[in-house]
Amino acid sequence: MVVPTFNVWGVTGIPEISRGDDLVAVIADAIAGMGPEHALGNGDILVVTSKIVSKAEGRQVPAADREKAIADDTVRVVAERVHPGGVTRIVETKQGMIMAAAGLDMSNVPEGFALKLPEDPDRSARMLCEGLRARFGVELGVVVTDTVGRPWRVGQTDLAIGAAGLQLTDDLRGANDANGRPLHVTMAVVADELAGAGDLVKGKTSGIPVAVVRGMGRLVQGLDAPGARSLVRTGDDDMFRFGSAEAYRLGYEAAMAEMKAKTTSQARPKGQKQD
Incomplete structure (x- = not known):
């Protein structure tokens, strides 16, 4: 065997x-x-x-340019959370990865520098x-x-x-x-x-x-x-393709549209049909 x-x-x-x-x-x-x-x-x-x-x-980029480097390599923000140390951003990178801080790393690099993917x-x-x-x-x-x-x-x-x-x-x-x-x-x-x-x-x-x-x-x-x-999920295959801010906005817009439609329907005189 x-x-x-x-x-x-x-x-x-x-x-x-x-x-x-x-x-x-x-x-x-x-x-x-x-x-x-x-x-x-x-x-x-x-x-x-x-x-x-x-x-x-x-x-390598200067650590002082960290935020700019993250922004430069970000396609979209998936989620972010405020904490005592600042803001953690989970983003989609240009390489197609979903990573914190666009994969920017400050470990095992010289003092004062950060490292991009x-x-x-x-x-x-x-x-x-x-x-x-x-x-x-x-x-x-x-x-x-x-x-x-x-x-x-x-x-x-x-x-x-x-x-x-x-x-x-x-x-x-x-x-x-x-x-x-x-x-x-x-x-x-x-x-x-x-x-x-x-x-x-x-x-x-x-x-x-x-x-x-x-x-x-x-x-x-x-x-x-x-x-x-080729392993990256894209389009409809990405079941979490909307970031938290996007999902909130889309949900809000859908709810407002539904409320507007309901209000319009209730305000219409009885017997009046919708065109």
């Missing part, structure tokens, strides 16, 4: 990243320095923290994937991750904001469960599961921004595979 399993380990020896650094070379050199027992093979998947991608791409995480993932495949001569996948909160769960977890060379979901719709019942809606987002697995060995305080997942080679595909942006 084959026992399903996979392994995950952190890539050590990656230095502090600065604007213009060649991430492919930095990551490849760190992996090579870990010895032959950690050499990459076909089917391996690299889980890369978006923070080092942003640093290499020069996405990569401009195009899928493009960044493709560049890493293509470069690392060429460097090591193996077929591998890349996930670029960031940490987010969930609206109905405490705390945060990592998920995929960029991906390349990877199957992102296990679509089980139409298959049968272990009891023979048909599955109608089950679609496992394996890209996010890989992001969470990688974070278990990367962490937030260890200084390890890259992890390797081995044993999930069935998910590795060509570089033309869809990126993580």
